[in-house]
Amino acid sequence: MQIKVNGEIQQVSEQINLTQLLNDNQVDNPDMVSVQVNGEFIAKEDYASTILSNGVEVDFLYFMGGGQ
Amino acid sequence: MIDFTEEQLERYSRHIILKDVGIQGQAKLLQAKVLIIGAGGLGAPIAFYLAAAGVGEIGIVDNDVVDLSNLQRQIIHFTADVDSPKVESAKAKMLAINPDIKVNTHSLFINHENVRELIRDYDFIVDGTDNFGTKFLINDACILENKPYSHGGILRFTGQTMTVEPKKSACYRCVFREPPPANSVPTCSQAGVLGAIAGMLGTMQATETLKWITGVGNLLTDQLLSFDAKTMDFRKVTLKRQHDCPVCGDDPLITEVSEAEVPLCDLKAKKG
Numbered sequence: 001m002q003i004k005v006n007g008e009i010q011q012v013s014e015q016i017n018l019t020q021l022l023n024d025n026q027v028d029n030p031d032m033v034s035v036q037v038n039g040e041f042i043a044k045e046d047y048a049s050t051i052l053s054n055g056v057e058v059d060f061l062y063f064m065g066g067g068q
Numbered sequence: 069m070i071d072f073t074e075e076q077l078e079r080y081s082r083h084i085i086l087k088d089v090g091i092q093g094q095a096k097l098l099q100a101k102v103l104i105i106g107a108g109g110l111g112a113p114i115a116f117y118l119a120a121a122g123v124g125e126i127g128i129v130d131n132d133v134v135d136l137s138n139l140q141r142q143i144i145h146f147t148a149d150v151d152s153p154k155v156e157s158a159k160a161k162m163l164a165i166n167p168d169i170k171v172n173t174h175s176l177f178i179n180h181e182n183v184r185e186l187i188r189d190y191d192f193i194v195d196g197t198d199n200f201g202t203k204f205l206i207n208d209a210c211i212l213e214n215k216p217y218s219h220g221g222i223l224r225f226t227g228q229t230m231t232v233e234p235k236k237s238a239c240y241r242c243v244f245r246e247p248p249p250a251n252s253v254p255t256c257s258q259a260g261v262l263g264a265i266a267g268m269l270g271t272m273q274a275t276e277t278l279k280w281i282t283g284v285g286n287l288l289t290d291q292l293l294s295f296d297a298k299t300m301d302f303r304k305v306t307l308k309r310q311h312d313c314p315v316c317g318d319d320p321l322i323t324e325v326s327e328a329e330v331p332l333c334d335l336k337a338k339k340g
């Protein structure tokens with residue numbers, strides 16, 4: 001099936017969950033990001049139980065702490 | 069209404085002929101009070117452009133002295149300024165660009181005890197700090213004091229920014245609930261940053277500040293803009309204010325600012 005990750009179409013397997021998607025996208029540590037699925041934030045403890053369906057839009061929002 | 073002098077009309081002529089700014093917009097800039105927190109990579113271009121634009125009163129907060137390793141990106145500080153307080157170095161350059169403005173220096177480390185009082189005197193706040201503890205502190209203080217502000221963060225070749233209008237648009241905590249665990253996300257001093265990235269993001273934050281003051285255009289509210297300079301991909305993600313946000317939500321848990329947890333690595337890296 002197809003989903004959108006950070007605005008780009010990706011082919012993923014059926015029944016993929018958010019934890020697997022993060023792994024597949026080289027987000028090694030879930031603490032680095034905040035995740036929206038179709039514009040709704042998903043709590044970290046729910047990543048593994050969040051099964052993605054065809055056509056969903058997933059956004060990884062990265063922590064960026066620098067400034068100096 | 070301000071009476072413009074001949075010199076001001078000349079100095080600000082490129083703003084005044086801009087249809088959306090004009091003499092009224094310039095008058096708003098001259099009457100505005102903006103606080104820049106951090107006189108570093110982001111603070112440098114922000115301070116330069118706000119001073120040049122004639123923002124009437126600009127406060128700048130930083131407790132550090134200029135270090136040689138800062139000069140790669142903190143372009144408001146020069147080689148001769150090494151070991152001088154950053155706020156004094158910044159003030160001298162801002163007044164050299166524009167003696168028409170007032171610059172307040174706050175040579176202190178921003179913390180839960182001083183942040184609310186500090187921001188209270190200003191109309192708009194710009195975050196140019198370098199650690200998550202302080203970024204969350206600024207967010208919470210701005211929500212509690214009802215001060216609009218610009219968030220900015222940079223790392224390696226990337227940057228992100230959003231503008232927050234308290235209780236109207238999504239805040240930093242609506243997006244990122246709490247600071248990440250220590251060492252899960254590197255800081256610039258650990259991971260590095262391309263110097264010009266600070267200029268790219270800082271000028272965006274300065275632009276948002278000028279837009280907020282003059283009322284021109286649409287602010288970067290309810291959106292997180294991020295870019296990756298390696299590909300020059302820019303992206304805006306739409307956000308919405310979260311009803312269960314711990315600070316700006318309907319039933320907030322955070323009603324007072326608390327001590328920021330500054331990871332040890334950030335403290336050690338403070339000079340960097």
Ligand SMILES: [Zn+2]
Nearest residue numbers: 239242313316
């Ligand atoms: Zn919020």
